[in-house]
Amino acid sequence: MLSHIIDVLADPIDGTPLRGADDFTRLVSESGHSYDVARQGYVTLAGGAGLRYSGDDAAMVAERETFLSGGHFAPFVEAVTEHVQQVLDAGEVADDASPVICEIGAGTGYYLSHTLDSIAGSRGIGIDVSVHAAKHLARCHPRVGAVIADAWARLPIADQSVDAVTVIFAPRNAAEFARILKPRGQVVVLTADTGHLAELREPLGIIDVESGKVERMIEQAAGNLRPVGESDTIEFEMLLDQSSIASQIGMSPSARHIKPEALAERIAALPSQMTVTARAKVTRLEPLPR
Numbered sequence: 472m473l474s475h476i477i478d479v480l481a482d483p484i485d486g487t488p489l490r491g492a493d494d495f496t497r498l499v500s501e502s503g504h505s506y507d508v509a510r511q512g513y514v515t516l517a518g519g520a521g522l523r524y525s526g527d528d529a530a531m532v533a534e535r536e537t538f539l540s541g542g543h544f545a546p547f548v549e550a551v552t553e554h555v556q557q558v559l560d561a562g563e564v565a566d567d568a569s570p571v572i573c574e575i576g577a578g579t580g581y582y583l584s585h586t587l588d589s590i591a592g593s594r595g596i597g598i599d600v601s602v603h604a605a606k607h608l609a610r611c612h613p614r615v616g617a618v619i620a621d622a623w624a625r626l627p628i629a630d631q632s633v634d635a636v637t638v639i640f641a642p643r644n645a646a647e648f649a650r651i652l653k654p655r656g657q658v659v660v661l662t663a664d665t666g667h668l669a670e671l672r673e674p675l676g677i678i679d680v681e682s683g684k685v686e687r688m689i690e691q692a693a694g695n696l697r698p699v700g701e702s703d704t705i706e707f708e709m710l711l712d713q714s715s716i717a718s719q720i721g722m723s724p725s726a727r728h729i730k731p732e733a734l735a736e737r738i739a740a741l742p743s744q745m746t747v748t749a750r751a752k753v754t755r756l757e758p759l760p761r
């Protein structure tokens with residue numbers, strides 16, 4: 472619910488604080504801008520130019536929901552939550568502090584709701600540019616506020632107000648993360664690593680994750696964030712049937728590059744069940760000293 476995180480939200484146009492008006496059917500900023508809360512519970516907080524991207528479409532979000540509900544990525548989810556807990560411990564955040572965790576490109580809210588369930592009293596902001604994702608986000612957890620916003624624009628969040636930012640296979644805006652994090656806050660990033668879904672690459676014609684991805688991310692963040700320790704590699708095997716494989720591909724950008732009929736044919740030619748490698752890296756970054 473947006474009321475849980477209203478103290479952290481800010482006007483996307485001028486950064487002034489927002490408050491709920493008319494029983495939280497609108498958010499109104501100190502400077503007088505008004506943003507309608509959708510019937511489904513999310514709010515769009517975009518500056519004057521509006522949103523330049525639409526994010527995942529309805530079909531991709533539905534495939535994501537189907538795939539994740541199978542529990543195939545559980546070790547990724549657990550690793551992200553574990554790292555967020557470590558960030559709070561390192562920052563000596565008190566147990567009763569109601570820490571704020573902001574996920575960028577939060578999709579259906581699967582990761583964020585797991586983290587909130589594990590950390591008592593924590594509050595979540597789920598940001599995604601996709602309206603289809605926002606509808607899921609708004610109902611994924613009672614302590615999540617769902618916001619449609621563009622990760623590449625000024626985030627509608629107050630300066631130094633967030634304890635942890637999480638980014639799971641989604642866009643990273645290092646300058647904005649450094650601005651919204653509390654001084655002892657950190658970013659937890661999960662990035663796919665070379666070898667992820669290796670067994671599916673050749674038969675389905677999908678490209679591998681390029682090597683050096685984490686190093687490039689660290690370089691790009693350099694003026695704003697610096698790494699905390701080494702990245703943690705998470706690798707495990709999943710037993711997937713053809714329908715789970717179809718959902719996995721359907722929720723990824725590969726879905727846009729292969730014609731649906733060709734993809735269906737290639738999936739039908741696979742064994743009925745396959746062992747598939749999942750491999751990603753968790754990297755933590757902190758703001759440069761201010």
Ligand SMILES: C[S@@+](CC[C@H](N)C(=O)[O-])C[C@H]1O[C@@H](n2cnc3c(N)ncnc32)[C@H](O)[C@@H]1O
Pocket residue numbers: 524525526527535575576577578579580581582598599600601604620621622623638639640641642
């Ligand atoms: C690969 S999905 C990951 C979703 C979620 N983190 C998960 O792993 O289940 C990437 C998400 O980022 C969102 N996204 C893409 N571009 C974005 C942008 N510029 N601002 C905010 N969200 C964006 C998409 O709509 C999508 O939900």
